[in-house]
Amino acid sequence: MASALGPPAGVLIEITSRCNLTCKMCPLTTGRTPSSAQPGPISDDVWRAVVLFAKQAGQANIGGYGEPLLNARCLDYLRELDREGVHTTLTTNGTLVTPAVAAGLATLAHLDSVNVSIDSPEPAVYKDIRGGLVEKALTGVGHLAAALTKSQVTVSSVLMRTSIESLVAFPARLAEMGVGTYVLQGLVDYTPGLEPEETKWRDGLATDIARLQEACDRAGVKLVLELPERVAAEMRDPADLARQKTDEPLPVETDTKQCFAPWDVPVVDKDGKVFPCCYALSHATAIMGNLNDATASEVWQGPLFTAFRSAIVDGRTMPDICRNCPVVPSGPHPLRLYSAGLLLEQSTLEGDTDLCLAVQNAGAATWTANDKMLIGTANPRDGHSAFYGPSWIGRNRICSFSEAAVAPGGTAMFRFRIAPTAQASTESFQLVVENQCWVPGTRFEVRSVATAPDAPRADDHAHDETTGLRALISRLVHKHR
Numbered sequence: 001m002a003s004a005l006g007p008p009a010g011v012l013i014e015i016t017s018r019c020n021l022t023c024k025m026c027p028l029t030t031g032r033t034p035s036s037a038q039p040g041p042i043s044d045d046v047w048r049a050v051v052l053f054a055k056q057a058g059q060a061n062i063g064g065y066g067e068p069l070l071n072a073r074c075l076d077y078l079r080e081l082d083r084e085g086v087h088t089t090l091t092t093n094g095t096l097v098t099p100a101v102a103a104g105l106a107t108l109a110h111l112d113s114v115n116v117s118i119d120s121p122e123p124a125v126y127k128d129i130r131g132g133l134v135e136k137a138l139t140g141v142g143h144l145a146a147a148l149t150k151s152q153v154t155v156s157s158v159l160m161r162t163s164i165e166s167l168v169a170f171p172a173r174l175a176e177m178g179v180g181t182y183v184l185q186g187l188v189d190y191t192p193g194l195e196p197e198e199t200k201w202r203d204g205l206a207t208d209i210a211r212l213q214e215a216c217d218r219a220g221v222k223l224v225l226e227l228p229e230r231v232a233a234e235m236r237d238p239a240d241l242a243r244q245k246t247d248e249p250l251p252v253e254t255d256t257k258q259c260f261a262p263w264d265v266p267v268v269d270k271d272g273k274v275f276p277c278c279y280a281l282s283h284a285t286a287i288m289g290n291l292n293d294a295t296a297s298e299v300w301q302g303p304l305f306t307a308f309r310s311a312i313v314d315g316r317t318m319p320d321i322c323r324n325c326p327v328v329p330s331g332p333h334p335l336r337l338y339s340a341g342l343l344l345e346q347s348t349l350e351g352d353t354d355l356c357l358a359v360q361n362a363g364a365a366t367w368t369a370n371d372k373m374l375i376g377t378a379n380p381r382d383g384h385s386a387f388y389g390p391s392w393i394g395r396n397r398i399c400s401f402s403e404a405a406v407a408p409g410g411t412a413m414f415r416f417r418i419a420p421t422a423q424a425s426t427e428s429f430q431l432v433v434e435n436q437c438w439v440p441g442t443r444f445e446v447r448s449v450a451t452a453p454d455a456p457r458a459d460d461h462a463h464d465e466t467t468g469l470r471a472l473i474s475r476l477v478h479k480h481r
Contacts, residue, residue: 005263005300005301005306005440005441006430006440006441006442006443007056007057007058007300007443008053008056008057008263008264008265008266008300009057009059009264009265009378009381009438010057010058010059010060010061010264010265010380011050011053011054011057011059011060011061011265011266011267011268012060012061012063012064012265012266012267012268012278013042013050013054013060013061013062013063013064013268014035014042014063014064014065014066014267014268014269014270015041015042015047015062015064015066015068015071015073015074015077015270016039016040016041016042016066016067016068016070016071016270017033017035017036017038017039017040017064017065017066017269017270018039018040018041018066018067018070019065019066019067019070019093020067020070020093020095020096020132021067021093021095021130021131021132022130022131022132023119023129023130023131024128024129024130024131024194024197025129025158025160025187025188025194025197026065027065027281027282027283028065028066032282032283032284033065033269033281033282033284034269034271034273034281034284034287035066035269035270035271035273036065038271039066040270041071041072041073041270042071042270042271043270043271043272045272045292046268046270046271046272046291046292047077049272049291049292049295049296050268050272050291050296051080051081051084052295052296053266053268053291053296053300054081054084054086055084055085055086056296056297056300057086058085058086058087058378058379058380058428059086059087059088059089059112059379059380059381060081060086060087060088060089061088061089061090061091061265062074062077062078062088062089062090062091063089063090063091063092064267064269064270064278064281065278065281065282066270067092067093067095067096068090068091068092069092069096069097069101070096074090075101075104075105078090078105078108078111079104079107079108081110082108082109082110082111085110086110087110087111087112087379087380088108088110088111088112089111089112089113089114089115090105090111090113090114090115091114091115091117092114092115092116092117092140093116093117093118093130093132093137094116094117094118094136094137094138094139094140094141094144095132095133095136095137095140096140097116097139097140097141097143097144098140098143099143099146099147101143102143102144102146102147102148103147105144105147105148106147106148111148111152112152112380113151113152113153113154114144114148114152114153114154115154115155115156115183116137116140116141116144116153116154116155116156117155117156117157117158118134118137118138118141118155118156118157119157119158119160119163120134120157120162120163120166120167120170121134121138121166121167121169121170121173122134122163122166123135125162125163125166128162129158129160129162129163138173138177141153141155141174141177141179142177145177145178145179146178150178150179150180151180151181153178153179153180153181154179154181154182154183154224155170155174155179155181155182155183156182156183156184156185156226157170157182157183157184157185158185158186158187159184159185159186159187160187160197161197161198162197164205164208165208167184167212168208168211168212168215169215170182170215171212171215171216171218171219171221171223172215172218172219174219174221175219175220175221179221180220180221180222181221181222181224182216182221182222182223182224183224183225183226184209184212184223184224184225184226185226186226186327188279188326188327255315255330255331255332256312256313256314256315256318256322256330256331256332256333257312257318257322257323257325257328257329257330257333258328258329258330258331258332258333258334259277259312259322259325259327259328259333260335260437260438261276261277262276262277262305262308262309262312263309263335263438263440264438265277266288266299266300266305267280267281268291269281271290271292272290272291272292273287273289273290274287274288274289274290274291274299274300275287275288276288276305276308277325277327279321279325279327280321283321285320285321286308286319286321288302288304288305288308289302289304289305309440312333313333313335313336314333314336334433334436334437335363335437335439335440336363336364337363337364337365338363338365338371338373338433338436338437338439339361339362339363339364339439339440340359340360340361340362340363340431340439340441340442341359341360341362341441341442342357342358342359342441342442342444343358343359343360343411344358344444346358346411347444349444349445349446349447350446350447350448350449351447351448351449352417352418352419352420352448352449353417354415354417355415355416355417355418355446356413356414356415356416357375357413357414357416357444358411358412358413358414359401359411359412359413359414359431359442360409360410360411360412361406361407361408361409361410361411361412362408362409363408364408365408366405366406366407366408367401367405367406367412368404368405369400369404371433372400372433372434372435373400373401373412373431373432373433373439374393374397374398374399374400374431374432374433374434375397375398375399375400375414375416375429375430375431375432376396376397376398376429376430376431376432376438377395377396377397377427377428377429378428378429378430378438378443379427379428381430381438382396383396384396385398385427386419386421386425386427387418387419387421387427387446387448388418388419389416389417389418389419391416391417392416397432397434398414398416398429399414399415399416400414401413401414402414402415418446418448419448420448420449421448421450422450423450424447424448424449424450425447425448426445426446426447426448427445427446428443428444428445429443429444429445429446430442430443430444
């Protein structure tokens with residue numbers, strides 16, 4: 001049975017710890033992050049090391065707490081990742097996006113998205129929050145919308161008391177600029193003194209969110225809640241929470257943070273320090289290693305990261321930084337139940353007929369059809385596969401296992417076929433418990449066999465049965481600004 005964790009789903013890379021704005025909710029503004037002690041760009045040595053990390057993952061988000069476009073080599077870095085076949089996202093405040101920058105981004109074959117952080121379309125509100133001019137940011141959005149596809153450009157806002165009233169008018173303006181997706185984020189206490197901006201249990205908050213949804217619907221803009229559990233929690237009445245506290249508590253070993261970041265998206269600051277998440281970076285704690293002293297694999301598979309992952313699934317050993325984290329919900333950790341090991345010697349993963357993946361159930365739960373343990377596309381996660389065939393569940397999900405039930409220690413067989421391709425090619429897949437978690441250590445590759453150009457494709461008459469994209473907490477390389 002394979003025991004290696006496998007590569008992360010993505011890497012969040014800080015290429016500079018400088019910023020041209022002074023956002024009140026950003027730890028860079030208050031100098032709380034380690035890299036803010038000596039502001040500046042990422043070094044050549046750290047960049048070379050982090051590129052290897054990104055190649056292993058296949059996905060990278062250029063973001064962090066600095067403004068990436070303040071690094072004069074930002075586009076060069078993105079081009080290098082693009083040449084390596086790494087899918088990329090860019091998080092920016094938009095104020096430095098020129099037509100030339102947007103045109104450069106448009107040349108990237110593997111650019112998935114650019115997110116622009118704008119917390120209010122109202123100049124006075126924006127200036128109070130970010131200390132800058134909103135028209136510069138909106139101009140940047142316009143340049144991006146003109147150069148990129150509609151699906152590549154998103155705009156996000158952090159939900160705050162001083163901004164929420166101004167957001168209802170935002171979707172219509174975004175639609176006019178050609179932006180199709182608007183992301184709403186819950187406020188995270190990265191910095192002290194944010195209590196006046198907290199929206200927790202604000203009278204009328206649920207109504208405000210409903211109005212914003214209606215405005216998005218009218219404008220034809222998709223509204224995405226980046227941290228849906230946190231936004232939902234902020235809309236609950238404190239009396240409900242008080243009543244909940246009187247209920248019988250969960251056993252301490254199962255009452256933990258339901259976080260997947262340490263298995264999915266490590267964070268690398270410009271000095272090479274590796275963190276399990278943005279929240280740890282913002283508090284300058286839980287450093288898992290340094291790319292100046294070790295390789296990416298040595299840090300990712302190393303004893304500090306391994307111990308951290310083990311600690312977080314048990315409430316008795318949960319790390320202190322996790323106990324204080326407001327980003328993810330609490331409860332039993334799914335990875336206590338769902339764990340698996342690939343049995344590659346019993347698998348057939350090359351060709352276009354009668355392929356199979358053998359997997360050992362290494363968790364505490366018996367798998368049944370109700371668990372929806374599936375094979376999903378992994379690079380990028382939930383991407384559409386060129387191997388899609390008529391027997392698949394959808395373009396990003398192949399199948400489930402064939403047994404009626406698989407007890408802990410038992411073997412599950414996933415049997416499937418892939419469509420023939422004109423040239424031999426390889427794609428990455430991973431086990432996923434739908435709407436629960438991606439199963440660590442189960443990433444694998446499938447290789448197709450080349451066929452004659454005039455050979456019929458297995459999916460010529462297949463129905464396009466796509467499944468919905470999974471909302472992953474601090475998804476892969478989601479925006480943390």
